[in-house]
Amino acid sequence: MERPVVSTTHNLNPLTPVIVGVGQFTEGVGDPNYQALSAVGIAARAALAAFGDTGADTAVIASAIDTVAGIRQFEASTPGALAPLGKSNNYPRAVAQRVGANPKRAILEVSGGQGPQHLVTELSRSILAGNSSVALIFGSEAMSTVRHLAKAENRPDFNEEIDGDLEDRGFGLKGLITMSAVAHGLTDAPSQYALFENARRARLQQSRNEYARGMGELFSPFTRVAASNPFAAAPTARTADELVEPTERNRLIADPYTRFVVARDQVNQGAAVLIMSLRAALDLGVPEDKWVFLHGHADLRERDLLDRQDLSASPAAVMASKHALGVAGLDAAELATIDLYSCFPIAVSNVADGLGLSADDPRGLTLTGGLPYFGGAGNNYSMHAIAETIDRCRKEPGAMGFVGANGGTLSKYSVGIYSTTPTEWQQDRSAQLQIEIDDWPAVPIADQADGWATIETYTVKYSKNGARTGIVIGRLATTGERFIATGVDGDNDILSLLSEEEPIGQRVYARSFGYGNRVTTTDSRMRVLLPSKTPTLREDYDHILVHRDGHRLEITINRPEARNALFPPAHEELAEIFDAYFADPTLWVAIITGAGEQAFSAGNDLIYSATGKPNYLPTSGFAGLTSRRAMNKPVIAAVNGFAMGGGLETALACHLVVVDENAQLALSEVKVGLIAGAGGLVRLPRTIPPKLANELILTGRRMGAREALDHGLANLIAPTGKALDAARELADEIIVNSPTSVRLSLEVMEQTEGIADTVDAVTARMRAIDDLMTSEDMTEGLTAFAQKRPPRWRNR
Incomplete structure (x- = not known):
């Protein structure tokens, strides 16, 4: 046509x-x-x-x-x-x-x-x-x-x-x-673009002065065009030197950028x-x-x-x-x-x-x-x-x-x-x-960076009051993974390194924390700046109550006014407490519960989140549990009342769950525009029938105590307000057994969880078997059985 x-x-x-x-x-x-x-x-x-x-x-x-x-x-x-x-x-x-x-x-x-x-x-x-x-x-x-x-x-x-x-x-x-990026303050455009700029300078093998001069020569003609444009906001012609020379008016924003x-x-x-x-x-x-x-x-x-x-x-x-x-x-x-x-x-x-x-x-x-x-x-x-x-x-x-x-x-x-x-x-x-x-290949990324690394690119952010913050994109020496890190507050060593003629390619040391990765010049410097804490229990915590009873540790989230919802300071305390629990050979079972009868935990403290203050989790996850590996000693959740969102995710991370008759469990994140990203989306479909898990996750529906028990999410139901008592009884049933056997059993279950074939899982080489054969508790258990007396466990 x-x-x-x-x-x-x-x-x-x-x-x-x-x-x-x-x-x-x-x-x-x-x-x-x-x-x-x-x-x-x-x-x-x-x-x-x-x-x-x-x-x-x-x-x-x-x-x-x-x-x-x-x-x-x-x-x-x-x-x-x-x-x-x-x-x-x-x-x-x-x-x-x-x-x-x-x-x-x-x-x-x-x-x-x-x-x-x-x-x-x-x-x-x-x-x-x-x-x-x-x-x-x-x-x-x-x-x-x-x-x-x-x-x-x-x-x-x-x-x-x-x-x-x-x-x-x-x-x-x-x-x-x-x-x-948010965790490391990499949200402003000058800092982000400065990373590209410094990487380009290194690729061109130019000195800092040469590169700064080049930026000025690139933009000086732009100022002359603006000077004659009636619509321009800053119609002033400037020389290359004026554009890049730091002054009180033309202050540094993010290396290598000045304000102009x-x-x-x-x-x-x-x-x-x-x-x-x-x-x-x-x-x-x-x-x-x-x-x-x-x-x-x-x-x-x-x-x-x-x-x-x-x-x-x-x-x-x-x-x-x-x-x-x-x-x-x-x-x-x-x-x-x-x-x-x-x-x-x-x-x-x-x-x-x-x-x-x-x-x-x-x-x-x-x-x-x-x-x-x-x-x-x-x-x-x-x-x-x-x-x-x-x-x-x-x-x-x-x-x-x-x-x-x-x-x-x-x-x-x-x-x-x-x-x-x-x-x-x-x-x-x-x-x-x-x-x-x-389809271009992507670089492997490490959200948590630990160990020696090299600087791939960097910038230093300058605030109006003169404070400086170093930001590094690095590659881990062991894996080649890329990561973001910032310097430690008050660490002039890393700032000095980033101010050298060519920081890119320099060796640095990274360490991960819940609030982000930190980087400095050496491992010994990191130990000075952020010394590792020996896992021990303190007498007092601001948001958590702790009680030892023989081999049992009871941990109570003590924020009843907020339905025991958690925020960073409480997460940090729980992470510290669980570190101490897993490190202490005299503690064999832990119970976590919430203060009062209203709630085990309402999850993430949304009111705190709305303040805009830093909201992060420790590396061990929500409540110090949901991202923790090697949980080789039992943790029991005593769920009294509500376990919502992160509260249910915390319970799912525990080995055993006791609920009281009034318990209400839900992954309710979809109702407030969030997702159950602290393990709920992974653990719930592996705990209960997948179709039921889909329903609960997508609707945010609450599950009662009987339904939780029927579908295997809970081990037992206690009368209202008695979840902790029932959890104590369950803990005592565990404590009478060999702590070594309990620990090694948990290790084997964890290590074989990812092996799909049953026979492959059964025949997999496990160090736990060797450890059991040489343990004092195995000898004691067999001896006590033969002598018809109660065993005296040593946990070794």
Whole structure:
């Protein structure tokens, strides 16, 4: 079937997407006409500017929009982020309402600086497929206003309740935030990017001064572009030395970054891009000299940070850039303009290295002035880069403009290549390339690092008060596993090492704790800084009660006001107590219970978690038990009342469970947005029928005492309030037996648990058998039996 033509000059599919309007808006807190606009207000101004840029009737354009897509503000980009002045519940439709549009579809994009270019490509495809005709994309930030007025007496209220469907795509943070990174303070962008930067310096074998000079020479031209850009937040030209020389104003942020080379987030900026089909452009009266076509495009995602083979580069970003050029049929030398995402120097140099571009390229590597100088408008910076590129393409018809947009930690990269030269839509192969990237081998990772290691990369974080924190990415000498660690507070030795000319490749010593891995220069230094404790029982604990009765140890969680819920200090005490129990040969059985009759333990203290204070587990796990290996002496859970979430996980980690008649057991994490990650998801399906375990886990349903007994989760039921008494009786039944036999029996059961074949498990070589043959208790047991007297166990 012959394709219809658009006009006499272009034999193109009438659904070919074309950019027809761009707009930008900014206001400074000190500007004469400062209006203190909200993010919605700023975006609306940029959108109206984009309508005006089309050269067509603004009202007609607005009424034709069927799709709007908004870039997520910083204050809506992470869970729990604050919006001091409030925000709209439906940002895209709030902006649409301000500009007179009533779209069928509204999108709120995921977090990340790749968003603007990704949406241009995605909605262009939607237009080509006939699913949209006119689409408006926009983004904005009012961070300067929020900071300026957050504590003002008559501060504005930016809250808006807007009706209408919203395609909220979520935060899009999967793989970008990990428990290990959070535990080690590796959550801020400067520290994360500094790791890449220092790895690149080492790969290039440059000195610190050489590399710093290179960063300054890379970004000095950016400052000159920003100085002439009316939309720039920091329009001041600076020399290379000014950018990288630490001063009181240009303080160190994270080695090797000073403040002048990191993205500036204190901005009030907005930008918008209007895309439509050629048919719509003709119908709406948009002149052809406004049309700009997307010649090349690509969207790729890098492996997660710690999985990457090389921490000095992002090959996926380079692959995306080269692929987009290939789709456009171009070489980098044929580009007229280039704008590389520039939150930090490495984001620019990574792609520039891959494309063979130099810092002094006469075309320049930015059109806006870059994020540190034009402004880091949250996730929306590249919308401004696209707007500037469209403007330049129109001024130089036929010229090709490149926009590279980066998101995450060199994680997501979207590329667009623009020109006024008419072209058919060209399909890209990003999906196939992504499969290739996902198949790249990952580096083995150790969440808990112990032993000698080498530094792979590093940074030192500087707080405003001058305090320093060293962060190391290392490789364990024994396994090659990669890990994150920080220095020990007050350890100047590791800070001195990280300040040497080349720390990368240096030997260090790591040790794991519940709160994270710590690293210093030597093992002897670690013993001085964090001496190992001899496992012993103290007389008093803040949150736990301990009572010895002969060979029995009774451990009571003493937080009845919180239903015996646990938080880090209590976990640490329990870990210390159980360390002492397993190390003490005179203690043969332990019982853990909760104070009062209401609860054994309600699990994790959610009220404490909500405070934002560090929330971690000791290396031995929840209650000092759930991740503990070699539990070769019996632990009995005396469950009085509720055992919820982590409370049930604690009971599941015990060898025996006694419940009272009122006991209620549940893995209730799904009811509060969590998962039973302290062993419940593993142990419950191995303890009771899997289908029943699935039901309990997925519904959070409570299981009563009788049901727990019937399905083998509990050993016996005691009258209400008598679980501890029944547990004591059970413990006494164990204590009359050989503690050596009990201990070795537990060891054999633990060691054979992972052997699937029964005969293989029975015939497996076990040191426990040899230990039993040479034990005094075996001899005593046989002798006592022959002499018809009670044995006198020695536990050896």
